[in-house]
Each structure stands twice: as C-alpha cells, then as structure tokens.
Amino acid sequence: xxxxxxxxxxxxxxxxxxxxxxxxxxxxxxxxxxxxxxxxxxxxxxxxxxxxxxxxxxxxxxxxxxxxxxxxxxxxxxxxxxxxxxxxxxxxxxxxxxxxxxxxxxxxxxxxxxxxxxxxxxxxxxxxxxxxxxxxxxxxxxxxxxxxxxxxxxxxxxxxxxxxxxxxxxxxxxxxxxxxxxxxxxxxxxxxxxxxxxxxxxxxxxxxxxxxxxxxxxxxxxxxxxxxxxxxxxxxxxxxxxxxxxxxxxxxxxxxxxxxxxxxxxxxxxxxxxxxxxxxxxxxxxxxxxxxxxxxxxxxxxxxxxxxxxxxxxxxxxxxxxxxxxxxxxxxxxxxxxxxxxxxxxxxxxxxxxxxxxxxxxxxxxxxxxxxxxxxxxxxxxxxxxxxxxxxxx
Amino acid sequence: xxxxxxxxxxxxxxxxxxxxxxxxxxxxxxxxxxxxxxxxxxxxxxxxxxxxxxxxxxxxxxxxxxxxxxxxxxxxxxxxxxxxxxxxxxxxxxxxxxxxxxxxxxxxxxxxxxxxxxxxxxxxxxxxxxxxxxxxxxxxxxxxxxxxxxxxxxxxxxxxxxxxxxxxxxxxxxxxxxxxxxxxxxxxxxxxxxxxxxxxxxxxxxxxxxxxxxxxxxxxxxxxxxxxxxxxxxxxxxxxxxxxxxxxxxxxxxxxxxxxxxxxxxxxxxxxxxxxxxxxxxxxxxxxxxxxxxxxxxxxxxxxxxxxxxxxxxxxxxxxxxxxxxxxxxxxxxxxxxxxxxxxxxxxxxxxxxxxxxxxxxxxxxxxxxxxxxxxxxxxxxxxxxxxxxxxxxxxxxxxxxxxxxxxxxxxxxxxxxxxxxxxxxxxxxxxxxxxxxxxxxxxxxxxxxxxxxxxxxxxxxxxxxxxxxxxxxxxxxxxxxxxxxxxxxxxxxxxxxxxxxxxxxxxxxxxxxxxxxxxxxxxxxxxxxxxxxxxxxxxxxxxxxxxxxxxxx
Numbered sequence: 045x046x047x048x049x050x051x052x053x054x055x056x057x058x059x060x061x062x063x064x065x066x067x068x069x070x071x072x073x074x075x076x077x078x079x080x081x082x083x084x085x086x087x088x089x090x091x092x093x094x095x096x097x098x099x100x101x102x103x104x105x106x107x108x109x110x111x112x113x114x115x116x117x118x119x120x121x122x123x124x125x126x127x128x129x130x131x132x133x134x135x136x137x138x139x140x141x142x143x144x145x146x147x148x149x150x151x152x153x154x155x156x157x158x159x160x161x162x163x164x165x166x167x168x169x170x171x172x173x174x175x176x177x178x179x180x181x182x183x184x185x186x187x188x189x190x191x192x193x194x195x196x197x198x199x200x201x202x203x204x205x206x207x208x209x210x211x212x213x214x215x216x217x218x219x220x221x222x223x224x225x226x227x228x229x230x231x232x233x234x235x236x237x238x239x240x241x242x243x244x245x246x247x248x249x250x251x252x253x254x255x256x257x258x259x260x261x262x263x264x265x266x267x268x269x270x271x272x273x274x275x276x277x278x279x280x281x282x283x284x285x286x287x288x289x290x291x292x293x294x295x296x297x298x299x300x301x302x303x304x305x306x307x308x309x310x311x312x313x314x315x316x317x318x319x320x321x322x323x324x325x326x327x328x329x330x331x332x333x334x335x336x337x338x339x340x341x342x343x344x345x346x347x348x349x350x351x352x353x354x355x356x357x358x359x360x361x362x363x364x365x366x367x368x369x370x371x372x373x374x375x376x377x378x379x380x381x382x383x384x385x386x387x388x389x390x391x392x393x394x395x396x397x398x399x400x401x402x403x404x405x406x407x408x409x410x411x412x413x414x415x416x417x418x419x420x421x422x423x424x425x426x427x428x429x430x431x432x433x434x435x436x437x438x
Numbered sequence: 439x440x441x442x443x444x445x446x447x448x449x450x451x452x453x454x455x456x457x458x459x460x461x462x463x464x465x466x467x468x469x470x471x472x473x474x475x476x477x478x479x480x481x482x483x484x485x486x487x488x489x490x491x492x493x494x495x496x497x498x499x500x501x502x503x504x505x506x507x508x509x510x511x512x513x514x515x516x517x518x519x520x521x522x523x524x525x526x527x528x529x530x531x532x533x534x535x536x537x538x539x540x541x542x543x544x545x546x547x548x549x550x551x552x553x554x555x556x557x558x559x560x561x562x563x564x565x566x567x568x569x570x571x572x573x574x575x576x577x578x579x580x581x582x583x584x585x586x587x588x589x590x591x592x593x594x595x596x597x598x599x600x601x602x603x604x605x606x607x608x609x610x611x612x613x614x615x616x617x618x619x620x621x622x623x624x625x626x627x628x629x630x631x632x633x634x635x636x637x638x639x640x641x642x643x644x645x646x647x648x649x650x651x652x653x654x655x656x657x658x659x660x661x662x663x664x665x666x667x668x669x670x671x672x673x674x675x676x677x678x679x680x681x682x683x684x685x686x687x688x689x690x691x692x693x694x695x696x697x698x699x700x701x702x703x704x705x706x707x708x709x710x711x712x713x714x715x716x717x718x719x720x721x722x723x724x725x726x727x728x729x730x731x732x733x734x735x736x737x738x739x740x741x742x743x744x745x746x747x748x749x750x751x752x753x754x755x756x757x758x759x760x761x762x763x764x765x766x767x768x769x770x771x772x773x774x775x776x777x778x779x780x781x782x783x784x785x786x787x788x789x790x791x792x793x794x795x796x797x798x799x800x801x802x803x804x805x806x807x808x809x810x811x812x813x814x815x816x817x818x819x820x821x822x823x824x825x826x827x828x829x830x831x832x833x834x835x836x837x838x839x840x841x842x843x844x845x846x847x848x849x850x851x852x853x854x855x856x857x858x859x860x861x862x863x864x865x866x867x868x869x870x871x872x873x874x875x876x877x878x879x880x881x882x883x884x885x886x887x888x889x890x891x892x893x894x895x896x897x898x899x900x901x902x903x904x905x906x907x908x909x910x911x912x913x914x915x916x917x918x919x920x921x922x923x924x925x926x927x928x929x930x931x932x933x934x935x936x937x938x939x940x941x942x943x944x945x946x947x948x949x950x951x952x953x954x955x956x957x958x959x960x961x962x963x964x965x966x967x968x969x970x971x972x973x974x975x976x977x978x979x980x981x982x983x984x985x986x987x988x989x990x991x992x
C-alpha cells in the first residue's frame with residue numbers, strides 16, 4: 045500500500061469518525077446538525093379535549109407519513125385545551141407557544157374570540173369564508189347518560205326522562221327512597237362538569253334553559269329571571285362535586301360509578317368511549333337517552349390568520365385539515381364515538397361505537413328533535429357569573 | 439533510490455500517520471465525552487421534576503418512581519428526566535407549592551387542589567396554579583373495623599354508618615376508634631361526614647350548618663369517643679399491624695389499607711362503606727403552572743403521566759390494592775386483591791357525600807378544632823448539659839412549632855424540664871391563658887446538668903393521674919438526647935406504675951423523642967409501649983418536623 049493510499053484511508057476513517065461522533069451526539073440531543081436541511085413547518089394545534097385523542101392519532105399518522113409542502117416537512121403537534129380555557133387565553137394574549145390552529149368545542153367560541161380580536165385589529169382573525177374558512181372536523185351531541193337501574197326507577201315514576209324529571213329527582217328531599225329507589229343510593233346525584241373548567245358544563249345549563257322555557261334561543265333576560273335561577277340552583281345543588289374532579293365529567297361517571305353520579309346530560313362521544321369501562325368497572329350499565337332540545341359540538345378547524353404565522357404555515361395547516369377530513373381518517377373519529385364531518389363516511393361499520401352500544405339506546409340517526417341555537421357572549425357570561433356566585437361558593 | 443531506505447521511510451511515515459490518527463481519534467473521543475457529559479444528569483441539561491406526594495401511598499409511589507427511572511426516561515427531544523420525590527403531608531405540600539418549591543404535586547385527594555388554587559388566588563394571582571392533572575389510582579374512604587366488632591353491629595346484613603359508630607362509642611366506654619387529623623384526606627373526609635351527619639344532611643352543607651350549635655354538639659359528642667388522632671392513616675395502619683386488636687376497634691382509612699392489612703395479618707379487618715355516603719381519595723398528579731415552568735418540564739410531566747397510566751403500571755397499582763384508573767382493568771381480575779376475602783367490596787360505595795366549596799371545607803377544618811376531643815398534654819424537655827448549643831436551639835424551635843400547631847384555645851398544655859432535677863415550669867392550663875407564658879418559658883430554656891429522665895416522666899404522669907380527667911386525651915411528649923443517669927425511679931417501677939395506672943385511672947399515653955444518636959431508644963421504647971404511645975428518632979434537622987407530626991395526635 046503506498047503512502048497516498050494510506051493517507052486517503054486515514055482521511056476516510058477520520059471523516060467516518062466525525063460522522064459517527066456527530067450522529068451519537070445528535071442522538072443524545074447535544075448538538076445542532078452541521079448543515080441545515082429543509083425547514084420543518086411546525087403546526088401547533090390547540091385542540092378541545094373531546095376530540096384530542098382523535099386529532100392526536102391523526103397527527104401521529106400524518107407525521108409518520110412525512111407530508112411535505114414546497115419541500116418542507118410538516119410536523120403537527122397537538123396541545124389539548126378546554127374551549128373556554130383556550131378562549132380566555134386567546135383574549136388575554138397568553139397563547140404560548142403561539143398556535144397555528146385552534147379546534148374548540150364549538151363554532152360559537154370561535155365567533156366570540158373573533159369578536160374580541162375584531163375590536164383590537166379591525167378584522168377577523170378566523171375566517172368564515174374562502175379557502176381558510178372554519179370547517180367542522182367531527183360532531184357530537186349532548187345526550188342523557190344514566191345508570192340503567194336509576195333510569196328504570198325514574199321512568200317508572202315520571203315517564204320520559206328530561207330536565208324537568210331530573211329537577212324533580214334532584215329536589216326530592218327523601219332522596220332515592222322517595223323516588224322508588226334503594227335507600228343506599230342516597231340522594232339523586234347529577235353530573236354536570238364545572239363550567240369554568242369544561243365548556244360542557246355551560247352547554248348543559250343552556251340545554252336546561254331551553255327545556256325550561258320550551259324555546260331554542262336563550263337570552264340574558266331568561267338567565268337572570270329569578271324563578272329560572274331558583275330552578276337551576278336546585279338542579280346544580282344535586283351535583284356531587286364541583287372541585288377539580290369535575291373537569292372530567294363522564295370519566296368521573298365511569299371511575300366512581302353511581303356512587304358519585306346517577307347520570308347527566310353529557311357529550312355522546314364521551315359516553316360512548318367510556319361505556320365499556322363503565323360496564324367493566326360497575327355491574328350496572330349506562331343507558332343513553334336523546335333529549336328533545338338538542339345541543340351539540342361541531343369542533344371547527346380554525347386557522348389563525350394573523351401575522352404571527354407565515355403563509356407557508358397557514359397552508360401547511362390547510363394540508364392537515366384536508367387530511368383530517370379524508371374518509372379513512374374520519375373513520376378513526378367514528379371509532380372514538382364522534383359523528384363524522386365528512387358526509388361520505390357512515391357512523392356504522394367496523395369498530396363503530398354507535399353499533400356496539402345500540403342496545404344501550406345509542407342511535408345512528410337521531411330522531412327529529414329541536415336544535416338549540418348557539419348562545420351569545422352575554423348569555424355565556426351571565427351564566428358563568430351566576431354559577432360563580434351561586435354554585436361555586438355554595 | 440535504495441529500496442530499503444524507501445521501505446523504512448514509508449514505515450516511518452505510516453507510523454507517524456498512525457500515531458497522528460490515534461491521537462486525533464483520542465481527541466475526538468475526549469471531545470465526545472466532554473460534550474456527552476454536558477448533557478448527562480449531572481450537568482443541568484436534564485429535566486428535573488420536584489414531586490411532592492402524601493405519606494399514605496409511600497410504598498406505591500416510591501416503587502413507581504423507581505420503576506419509572508429504570509426506564510431511563512427522556513423528553514421527546516432527548517433530555518433525561520429526573521424525579522426528585524419528597525414525602526409531604528398535604529399542609530406542607532401546599533405551603534411548598536405556593537412558595538414555588540415543587541413542580542408537581544400528588545396529594546391524596548383533589549380536595550387539596552381546590553384549596554391550593556384558592557390560596558394561590560388569595561396571593562393575587564388570576565390564573566389557577568393547578569394545571570394539567572391526571573389520576574392514576576383511586577380508593578374510597580372507609581371505616582376499617584375488626585370483623586367480629588362489625589358483626590356485633592349487624593354487619594354484613596345491616597348497612598352501617600356514622601350513627602352506628604356514635605351509638606356504640608357512647609354505650610361502650612371500652613370501644614376505641616380513631617380518625618386522622620384534618621391534615622390528611624381521610625381525616626378531613628371523616629370529619630366532613632360527621633358534620634353532615636350532625637347537620638342531618640347528605641348534601642348542601644353550608645357554613646351555617648357547620649357552625650350551628652346542634653351540629654357542633656353532635657360532632658363534639660362523636661369526637662369525645664376518639665382515642666386520639668394522628669398524622670395519617672398510614673401511621674394508624676402501622677400501629678394496628680404491630681399492636682393488633684388492643685390498639686383500636688375501628689378507624690378511618692382508605693380501602694387500600696384494609697387490603698394491605700389483611701394481606702399481612704391473621705386477624706381480619708372489614709371495610710364499612712358508611713350508608714350516609716363516603717368520599718374518594720383520588721390521588722391526582724398535577725403539574726403546577728407557576729411562573730417559569732419550562733417546556734421540558736411540561737414534556738417530562740407528560741412522560742411521567744403516560745407511564746403511570748400505562749396498562750402494566752395500572753396492573754401494578756391494582757396489585758397494591760388501589761382501584762386503577764384504567765377502566766379496561768376489571769376489579770374482579772383474577773389477580774385483583776379487591777375481594778371479600780380481603781374485607782372489601784368492589785361494588786361499593788353506593789353513594790358519596792357532596793363535596794362542599796373550598797370555603798366551607800375551611801370552616802369545617804376550623805370548626806373541628808372546637809369539636810375535637812380536647813387534650814391535657816405535658817411537654818417534658820431534656821435540658822441536660824449535652825443539649826447545649828445548636829441542639830437546644832433546634833429543640834426549642836421544635837417545641838414552639840408544637841405549640842403553634844395546638845390551635846384550640848381550650849387545649850391544655852403544661853411544661854416540665856429536666857436535667858439533674860425535674861422542674862415544673864408551667865402548670866397544665868388552657869392555651870388561651872398560657873400560650874404566651876409557654877412560649878416565653880421555652881425560649882428561656884438553658885442547658886446544664888445530668889439526665890433525670892424517669893423522674894420527669896413519672897412526675898408528669900402523676901400530675902395527669904391526679905387530675906383524673908377522662909373526658910380529654912391525656913398525653914406526655916418527652917424528649918431526651920442522652921441516657922438516664924440521675925433518677926430515683928427505675929425503669930421497671932415506672933413501667934409498672936404506668937401500666938397499672940392506665941388500667942385503674944385515666945389512660946395516659948406517652949410519646950417519646952430520641953433526640954440524636956446518643957439517646958437511649960430502648961428505654962424510650964419501653965416507656966412508650968407501656969402506655970400505647972410511640973417512640974421516634976429525631977435530630978436537630980428533623981426535630982421541628984417531628985414535634986409537628988406529634989401535634990397531630992392531639
């Protein structure tokens with residue numbers, strides 16, 4: 045071997061050594077790459093809790109598939125956050141790191157934030173038209189979920205279960221024995237999430253107001269009516285725990301069983317996801333009943349249109365939205381008890397929770413009902429204020 | 439060219455090149471080491487989570503943390519995660535959390551999280567301190583009772599509750615029961631249940647209900663039958679395990695501890711799920727949203743949470759007798775210890791009590807000090823020559839902590855010091871009258887002389903027997919750092935006197951603190967055991983905390 049070859053071999057070995065050490069250190073997270081590759085487009089999605097498992101699963105698939113835009117790799121990160129908490133953070137300017145996309149529980153939350161920013165910036169930051177418009181990625185309704193033994197007793201005494209029946213049960217001074225149930229069941233225990241921690245709690249109160257007034261649109265005068273407030277307070281007094289636990293709602297119903305909640309009007313997808321757990325943990329199964337006045341979440345995919353994100357990031361966000369609405373991905377939503385936003389995808393089929401729990405009252409097609417209109421900002425604030433003054437401080 | 443010269447020259451060049459290459463490689467390896475060391479746990483590039491957890495789940499939590507660290511956990515961007523876990527009672531945990539000394543808390547109940555947020559808001563903060571929260575184990579609060587005692591009350595045919603405990607305790611002076619102080623979840627929940635029972639409600643407990651004379655009288659009557667309190671359910675179960683049936687007839691604890699006991703004892707406890715309703719210890723793990731929480735810490739919290747919620751870990755949690763939060767795991771799994779054989783019923787509880795607002799919970803805690811069984815307690819302090827200097831200074835701090843924790847104005851405390859002789863510094867009197875004098879006397883303590891330990895205990899014991907107050911808990915808290923060397927009383931005589939006195943007179947319980955390595959632990963143990971008390975070790979660093987713990991018994 046001549047000298048030139050030996051030196052060449054040595055240089056080659058040194059180069060290999062540098063690469064090996066570099067790779068080792070990169071794996072250990074210690075140094076930056078020597079040469080910058082194409083830019084990675086980080087898409088941060090602040091996501092409502094009921095759809096977060098679905099969106100996270102879709103994001104993991106999306107990331108694994110290595111989607112690119114103009115040669116740049118798109119990487120999606122999902123940040124779970126309740127809709128009301130997110131709304132509060134948008135309005136306080138406390139979104140850190142700044143999200144590219146917001147998927148709140150309902151479209152009306154987007155409108156509320158838009159209204160706030162319109163005052164500050166003179167324009168919408170979430171669009172209602174055009175390519176970047178807000179679109180739902182899944183839908184879920186609010187339905188009654190009640191332990192079967194308790195539902196049987198209520199039906200025997202009152203007939204169909206609705207807010208009025210629940211109110212009567214909640215105010216029965218003798219508790220379950222007075223209603224025809226067993227003494228050891230204690231008093232009737234309603235499950236309503238804490239509205240300060242879970243937007244589902246607000247929706248439950250709006251739905252109750254709808255039934256109380258027998259109308260679909262609720263205004264501030266309705267909320268501040270003393271008679272209604274007395275009625276609502278009597279209902280809320282049947283909730284076992286509004287402390288930290290109540291952010292979980294259906295999870296509580298599953299984890300603590302009938303000891304903590306006999307039933308409540310809760311998100312259908314949450315009920316479906318927890319149904320198996322309830323049957324595993326508690327001998328008494330849960331039944332699902334659809335109310336006359338229906339409220340729902342539509343989980344709108346909302347791209348931030350401010351200058352805090354680049355045009356490329358906005359377009360990358362759009363790529364992920366299209367991905368979420370693909371039939372194969374929408375089927376993942378159905379498997380998590382959500383109704384698909386893509387009309388081509390049925391709620392039935394393989395692994396459909398709607399089919400699996402049809403014996404418990406779940407319906408693939410909801411019968412003709414009355415749809416509640418989304419509450420406006422003043423109504424929400426009035427309800428929250430009333431809750432803080434009359435329930436939290438009870 | 440001479441071929442041999444050329445060969446030698448090539449060899450020399452090759453050797454030089456090899457030396458150079460090896461040197462270069464060595465340099466690179468050294469550089470690699472240096473860089474690597476910059477990212478290892480010792481360098482600060484790791485992510486540390488300071489986690490406070492409550493004592494009743496120490497065995498479980500410490501096991502889980504060890505298992506977690508064995509997985510060599512890292513954040514998604516590759517930084518090693520280190521858990522710095524500290525066992526803390528809920529009050530201390532809350533104080534440390536408010537001071538920013540913890541990143542994550544895992545108390546025994548979510549009740550404390552509400553209290554924590556309330557205290558945080560009271561400091562002028564607008565957003566909550568308690569952030570992302572998961573629950574990894576739950577267990578209902580029960581009344582643990584010996585099976586034959588439960589049967590004598592009608593178990594299992596009749597559903598039992600707080601009313602049955604009261605009736606039995608009032609009709610049978612020999613019946614001994616206990617619940618921990620309100621500084622633990624089971625103690626607080628038991629106290630809440632008593633206030634509900636006193637107000638004849640199962641929900642909607644208000645401040646007016648709590649402070650109504652009828653409620654206070656009811657709770658007071660119930661509390662007067664409590665033997666004494668304690669730092670928590672874990673301490674009670676350890677005592678019951680070591681002393682068996684003579685210690686207590688019934689006590690409040692989470693269900694898991696009934697299983698824990700029955701797996702280790704031939705005697706059997708059963709869990710009574712009070713018919714009026716109970717509550718759950720839900721063992722939350724909460725990230726604290728204090729200023730400066732880093733993305734790394736958020737990620738580390740997620741990694742830890744995912745670990746705790748993973749199926750295998752949840753099965754391990756079940757094996758400890760907790761109900762796992764993974765709902766795919768059935769409580770009647772073949773490996774589940776939640777069985778009738780272990781004295782528990784997985785279909786219970788049927789109903790829970792309504793958790794009042796944090797404000798009402800605070801009123802209950804305050805009102806409890808007025809309803810709880812009152813105490814006559816003598817503090818007996820060693821001021822012999824060996825206590826001089828820092829040792830005495832720390833012991834004085836500890837005594838002051840103890841006095842600070844005794845909040846009720848009607849509690850009676852007296853002070854005795856001993857060295858070569860015994861000096862009765864302050865007569866037993868109500869704290870509303872002698873708190874200032876006690877503080878003054880403690881601050882004035884000076885060291886010197888020998889150790890008349892037995893005479894001092896005998897003197898305090900005789901004082902309490904002469905008082906003959908059976909309504910109250912009668913107790914002595916004695917601390918010494920040395921060996922007995924100046925008493926007229928001998929240990930066998932003293933033990934005999936206390937044993938006989940406790941049977942014929944009022945029961946007096948002695949708690950002993952062996953302060954430092956030179957203290958005679960064997961003697962102190964014998965004194966404590968003769969009265970159903972406890973002996974503990976302390977040192978200048980821990981003496982304050984030890985006095986604080988002992989104060990929870992009164």
